[in-house]
Amino acid sequence: MFLSQLGEEDCGNPRIEFFKKCLASHNRDIVPNTTCVTELVSILMFISTSKYFSFFFFPQVNFFHKFNFEFIQKFLEKFVSFLFRCCLQLIVDCPSAIQEELDLIRALGYLEEFGVKILPLQVRLCSDRLSLIKDCLAQLSTNYRQSAKLLGLANLLRVAGDDQMERKGQVLILLVEQALSFQDYKAASMHCQELMATGYSKSWEVCSQLGQSEGYHDLSMRQELMAFALTHCPPSAIEALLGVSSSLQTQILYQAVNCQLLPSEGGENINISGPSSQSADLLYWTTSKTMKVLSNTTMTTKAMLHAVSDGQWWKRSLTYLRPLHGQAFGDVLKSGPGENAAVEKQGCHPFYESLIADSYVAEVSFFCALNVVCLLILSSKLMLSYYYSLQIYAHLAPCFKDKCHPLYRADPKELIQMVTKHVSQYGYTDWPEEITTLINQLHYYNERLLDFTQAQILQGLGKGVDVQRFTADGQYKRETILGLAETLEENVYKIAVSLAQRYNVPLWEVYMTHLEFLFTDSGLSTLEIEERAQSLGLFETLKTSPETLHEHMVKYVYPSIEGRDHQRLLYYFTLLENCGCSEVVKHAVKPETHIRLLKKFKAVAPGLNYKKLTDENENPLETLEPVLTSQNILSISKLGPKIPKKDGSMLSPSSIYAVWLQKLFWNGDHHLIKKIPETMDEWLHAYDICSKYFDRLDPDDIVTFIDEITFSSKAVTKLPVEARIEVTKKAIKAVKHISEKSRKKPSENDMDDAESPSVTYEETLNHLQQSLAHLETLTHSFITYLKNSEQDTLQKYGYLYDLSRSEKEKIHDQAVAMCIDGQPLDMVQQLLQVAVGDLGLSPNDIVQCAIKKIVCVLSGNGGSSTSVKDPLGILEGIISAVHASVEKGERVVSSDDLLEWLRPFCGDDSLAVKPRIRVLQILEQAFHLSDEDSKLLVYFRTQAVLRACWPETKVLILIAINGSIRLFLCKDYMMKCWFAIHGCDACCWYGN
Known part of the structure; x- marks a missing residue:
């Protein structure tokens, strides 16, 4: 690294001279990657801020002693910028580290614009970057106005790390503080x-x-x-x-309110000012003087009375409050002397004469005043109805001249009722237009009055009804009425019915809602529900729409009934039957049948989950099994033909007996088998009791019962093999006896029908004889070895064979599983030999099937991937087993067979290359590959290597198997790798 090689003794180091030449040449090939560029930037920052600057570029001059520091700093900053611009020309990519350096360079320019004098190294080493923002604000009082630039500088300096919200918040707080200071x-x-x-x-x-x-x-x-x-x-x-x-x-x-009344020192001057000038006093008058005012109550009261008794105080107070009431009152005070000529003078109390010099009142009709007085004495809810009734009556029987007419002394409610009744009786009369308008208004406000009255009643019920919404929202009104129907309170229910009639909500919906409530949330017993529904007369209305009734009952009521509540279910189906819903029921079982079944089950099997029994997605035999006993089996078996199965067919009495006999054999019974069998004699005794009911079983149900007690997991665990063999022998004898009886006792139908049971019994005998033969193989030495083995895997093989009954499909699956587990082929062959009968299976077939499963998983097809976790490892185990078999001289499966089964997979170009190569390698390790397979392996390997680096590359098999061409390809791609590593263009190489 450049930085590690630069020390104090390297002032004239040739590497540094070479570094300077690199900068002067701007050659990108010399610094081809980001790491070198980052290191270069670090060197430049170090050189430009240390004594190496003078040695590096001015080796003959003591630079820092000859020039003043300010000049040096300015020159240094310009030179650093020049150096960084050179570095930028070397940068090809721009990761986060490089971007941070670039942002730091830009930040130096911003700092210079704000007048902050600081070295780049100081900026880099500064841990509190926010202090640099503070320095910018301190340089000039108006710098806080350049918020966008300061926020940009904060982003470049990475203030608060990568938390942009925190960064922006810190900078804005500084700007607010600076702005407030000015x-x-x-x-x-x-x-x-x-x-x-x-x-x-x-x-x-x-x-x-x-x-x-x-x-x-x-x-x-x-x-x-x-x-x-x-x-x-x-x-x-x-x-x-x-x-x-x-x-x-x-x-x-x-x-x-546009006014502010605060007492002054003399008590006369009122200070009206803007809120900003009085803000300091507001809190004073509202909070801080509260205790003082309370402690001086007497003095304060006297001062208040003295102020109120002063007429000038009233006049000024009214003047200040004038803006709150508009200009009407002011206009009266400002009216001229001639403006009140058309009105009468109004007398007033002497106390107020000092306020108003001349008070006048406009002349109005006393008749109107009488009407207004009458309206004011009414309840606000009756006002409009009374007004229109009064107008209609006055138009029909004029009485305006008589101010004391009895009309105006009549009870408003009686007047409204009388007028409403009159106009309703003569509704088709050709009224004058003005009276028609009044009648329409009367009807409208009568409706509104009735709405509001009923809404008030609802509100008084305490049910949380929004009165205003009830009168305005039709949907809310309907939902409220139906919600009120969900009650046991008589008055509330009657109100709901009344409201439904009033607002045209169908009574059918109200009754249906109430019935649903009775079933689901009322908490009433079935008898109480029945009595209430009968007393309210719900069904006379509900039966008018049986289809909708059935839909609601199935959707809302039936799910709420517990499956063992036979009484409630019985009433439910009785209700459907009485309301005529049988025709609309699409289920196989009609309400009438449900009623019969429930009456019977209620008596003989009260613990039965009837809803589960009739559920289309449940097995009815599994539902019946817990409640079957020797006392109710006969009654329940007779109900079988009325109970549907999943496929839509009905249960048979025989199938119900078969389920009960299984329960009787394993668990015993309080009357027939009082103790659960444990010894062989007890098991045989239990079978003898069960066999007495064979004449009530169909042949296929006999097979089901015998298989359950001889070839189930429970049978393998609890019964010894000898007991299972003895039970099977007895079953064969019993079936023969029943078959003979059925032949001697033909049915009343033709002879063809009479022969069908014997054919079925013949199949049953064959099945039992197969079972007996299989049970006898359990004493074979190979099976005994598997069962007595200490290995769990071998014990599992013995257990699976025991349950298989030597059925071809089960034996095949077990043999394939053994092959996939990597068991020797001779073990697979022994399993096939022990099994009863000619299954038509050979070890070759088993291995081929196992290979197909593995290939299917490797190809990504089928659902075998869930059970096969390591297909290549399993394949290697199978091939090893085949190899061991070949080494022993066994001719069960040959290497040619394996190659024949695996070659299509290895030659499929649409599949991944690596697993195909691995398969060929496994074969190569176990067997000697043919020349064709060896070439195929070389081709696959070549293709895999090339596609790993150049996915688009395609290699022909003729090229791959040719040694000289492969050597040329190897050299060519090695050269490409070298160019890729050193950042050069391959075209330059080939061009030179």
């Missing part, structure tokens, strides 16, 4: 608004300073500043800021 409130406000917009919490102090500045007259902005300061200040400052904020709020209120 009382430049406009600039301070602009920067404070920017701080508040960014949410910089540390700026609360400068914001509060500006908010408390009396010279800043924008009260609303000061209020915002104080609010921001209160939000972000520490708890200790809250009290003081609240006092200032309160004072500021008082100023704003005084400014809003």
Whole structure:
């Protein structure tokens, strides 16, 4: 590194001279990478700020003694800039380190513009970069106005590191403080608004300073500043800021009313001034003198009474309050002597005569005054209805001349009812236009009055109804009415029904909502729900729309019912049946069938989850199994044909018996098998009891039951092999006996139908005989070896073979698994030999299948990737097993077979090269490859190496297998690598 080689003794070092030549030549090839450029910048900074500067460029002159320091510094700065410009010409890329150096260079120029004298090295070593910003502000009083340039300088100096928000906040705080020191409130406000917009919490102090500045007259902005300061200040400052904020709020209120009444020393002069001049006194009059005023109550009261009794005080107070009331009152006072000629003089109390010299009143109709008085005595809710009723009555029966007519003494409510009834009875009368208008208005305000009255009733219920929204928002009104229907309170329910009729909300929706509430949230028992629904007469209306009723019940009510609540479910389906919903039910089981099933299950199986039983996504036999007993099996089996399965078909009694017999065999029963079997004799006794019910099982259900007790995980764990063999033998004998009985007892149908059971029993016998033969192989030495092995893997093989029943598919899968696990081929061959029957499987088939699975995983196809984690390692194990088999002289699988199976994968150019190379390498290590396969391996290796560095490169197989051409390619690409490392252009090489 250049910097490490530069010391005090290197004043005339040739390397330094070479370094100077490099700068003069501007040759990019000499400094080809970023690291060298960064080092070069460091050298220049070191040289330019140390004594090496004089030795480096002026070896014969003691430079620092001949010239004054200021000249040296100026020359040095210019020369540093020159050196850095030279360095910039060497930079090709621009990572963060280089960018930081460039920003530092630009920052030096900014500092010089602001008049800050500092060496580059001092800037680099400065830990508190914010102090440089402070120095810029201290140089000139107006520098704070150059906010954009100062923020740019802060970015270049990396103030506050990489936290841009913190950097901007710190600089803006400095600008606000500087602006406040020169009382430049406009600039301070602009920067404070920017701080508040960014949410910089540390700026609360400068914001509060500006908010408390009396010279800043924008009260609303000061209020915002104080609010921001209160939000972000520490708890200790809250009290003081609240006092200032309160004072500021008082100023704003005084400014809003455009007056300010403060007592003077003589008690006569009223000081009207702007809020800014009185801000210091506002807090005084609102807070600091409170205790003093309270302690001098008597004196204060006397002074107040003395002021109020003074007529001049009243006159001046009214004058000051005049702007609050507009100009009408002032116009009366300023009216000329001739302007009141058309009005009468108004007498007033002697106390007020000093205020108004001549008071007059305009002449008005006493009839109108009578109407106004009548309206004022009414409730505000009746006013408009009463007014239009009065007008209609007066038009129909004129009585304006009689000021004491009984009309004006009548009860307003009675008058409204009488007029409304009259115009409603004669609604089709050809009224005059003016009366028609009044009638329309009367109807309109009657409706509004009724709305408001009912809204008041709702509000009185305490249900949180928004009265104004209820009268204006139709959707809210509908939702409120339906919400009120969800109650057990009679008065609330009646109000909901009344409102529904009033506002045309369908009663069907109200009744449906109430019914849903009864089922879901009322907390009532089923009997109580039934009684309430009957007493309210809900179903007469609900049954008018059975399809909608069924939809609502299925969507909202049925999910809320617990599956074991048979009484509630029974009422639910009874309700659907009575309302005519059977026709719209698309499920296989209709409400009528549900009712029959529930009545039966309620009696014989109260713990049954009926909803799960009838769920299309559940297995009904699994749901029935927990509740089946010897006492209810007969009743439940008869219900089987009415219970649907997942596929849409119905359960058979035989399948229900089969499930119960499995439960009986394993768990016993309180009546038939009182103790869970443990010994072989007990297991055989349990089987004998179960076999008594074989005549109620179909042949396929017999197979299901026997397989469960002989070839399930539970059977392998609990029953000895001898017991399983004995059970199977007994089952074969029992099936033969049942088959003979079925032949001797044909059905009433034709003979073809009579023969079908015997065919089925024949298949059952074949299945059981296969099971027996397989059980007898469990005593084979190979299977015994697997089961008794200390290795978990071998024990698992024995367990899987036990469960397989020598079925071809299971044996095949187990053999492939053993092959993938890397087991010897002779073990796979023994497994195939022990299995019962001619399965048509050979070790060659098993290995080929395993190879296909591995190739499938390597190719990225199929779903085998989840079970095969290391395909190449597994493949290597298979090939090793095959190699070991070949070495032993076994002719199970040959190397040619492996090459034949793997060659298509290795020759597929669309697949990745590395796994194909690895496959060939594994084959090469285990077997001797043919000449063709060896060339293929060389080709793959060549292609893999080239594509790793040059992905677009394609190599023909003829080129790859030719030694001389490969050598030429190797040299050519090595040269390209050399050029790439040294940053040179290959074209220059080939050109020379």
